[in-house]
Amino acid sequence: MTQITLKTSVTAQGVGLHTGRKVTLTLNPAPVNHGVVFQRLDLERQPKIPALWDKVTDTKLCTLISNENGASVGTIEHLMAALRAANVDNVLVTLDGPEVPIMDGSAEPFHFLITCAGLKTQQAAKKRLHVQKTIRVQEGDKWAEFTPSNIASFDFEVDFDHPSIGQQQRNLTLLNGNFPSQISRARTFGFAHEVEYLRSVGLAQGGSLDNAIVLDREKILNESGLRFPDEFVRHKILDAVGDLYLAGLPIMGHYTGHKAGHALNNQLLHALFADPSSYVIA
Ligand SMILES: [Zn+2]
Numbered sequence: 001m002t003q004i005t006l007k008t009s010v011t012a013q014g015v016g017l018h019t020g021r022k023v024t025l026t027l028n029p030a031p032v033n034h035g036v037v038f039q040r041l042d043l044e045r046q047p048k049i050p051a052l053w054d055k056v057t058d059t060k061l062c063t064l065i066s067n068e069n070g071a072s073v074g075t076i077e078h079l080m081a082a083l084r085a086a087n088v089d090n091v092l093v094t095l096d097g098p099e100v101p102i103m104d105g106s107a108e109p110f111h112f113l114i115t116c117a118g119l120k121t122q123q124a125a126k127k128r129l130h131v132q133k134t135i136r137v138q139e140g141d142k143w144a145e146f147t148p149s150n151i152a153s154f155d156f157e158v159d160f161d162h163p164s165i166g167q168q169q170r171n172l173t174l175l176n177g178n179f180p181s182q183i184s185r186a187r188t189f190g191f192a193h194e195v196e197y198l199r200s201v202g203l204a205q206g207g208s209l210d211n212a213i214v215l216d217r218e219k220i221l222n223e224s225g226l227r228f229p230d231e232f233v234r235h236k237i238l239d240a241v242g243d244l245y246l247a248g249l250p251i252m253g254h255y256t257g258h259k260a261g262h263a264l265n266n267q268l269l270h271a272l273f274a275d276p277s278s279y280v281i282a
Pocket of ligand 1: 077078188235239
């Protein structure tokens, strides 16, 4: 297996979920051993921020990365998931705002962009991280865990006290075609009372029923309903695929998430890299 980049550059426009402002995003081919790097074209000196676990500075509403001067890019997780699923190792993501556009709230528009650009194999061996022992992080009744496995697989369980969600469990094996067919179209979701609060403090300005599933206390407010009966747990798997690609290379191992989110996913990477006996890179 060799490293992979894009054949050509490809551009999309959309609004940022939190700023509500229009953002132009371009995925550009990049050389071997470059990794996934974001670049803010709208800031002085056009700073670059590598998409790595130790650059994550906020996980409350999305996964946000910053450099040492405070330049940041938020809501990177759905694009990261599409890049991971397409096996893209090297890409320079340029954008003219502080957030990756939310598009339709899923990873499908990014999967489509990558497909349009096409993939190009490069003259260097692909590196992967192989999990060697169990690593677990926990916070109250929420937890996330890696166990050794020869393939990349994900188990997730959500348990929301809400009539439209409840308990949902799903597994994904990240092999060719499973992500685009089962996971990438699953949208992000939020609760109307939370959205109202976020708006009142200047966030979620770009959020709408066009880019999220929104629920009130009893039901789903989107007129067209769900894309899958268990769209919620599918989206949580999507987030985990994206968040864990911040390892900087594909992880071969089995991930289990129980009510976990961006914060625990990042803590899991911190715990993994804190213990050099827990993985081998090859
Ligand atoms: Zn998400």
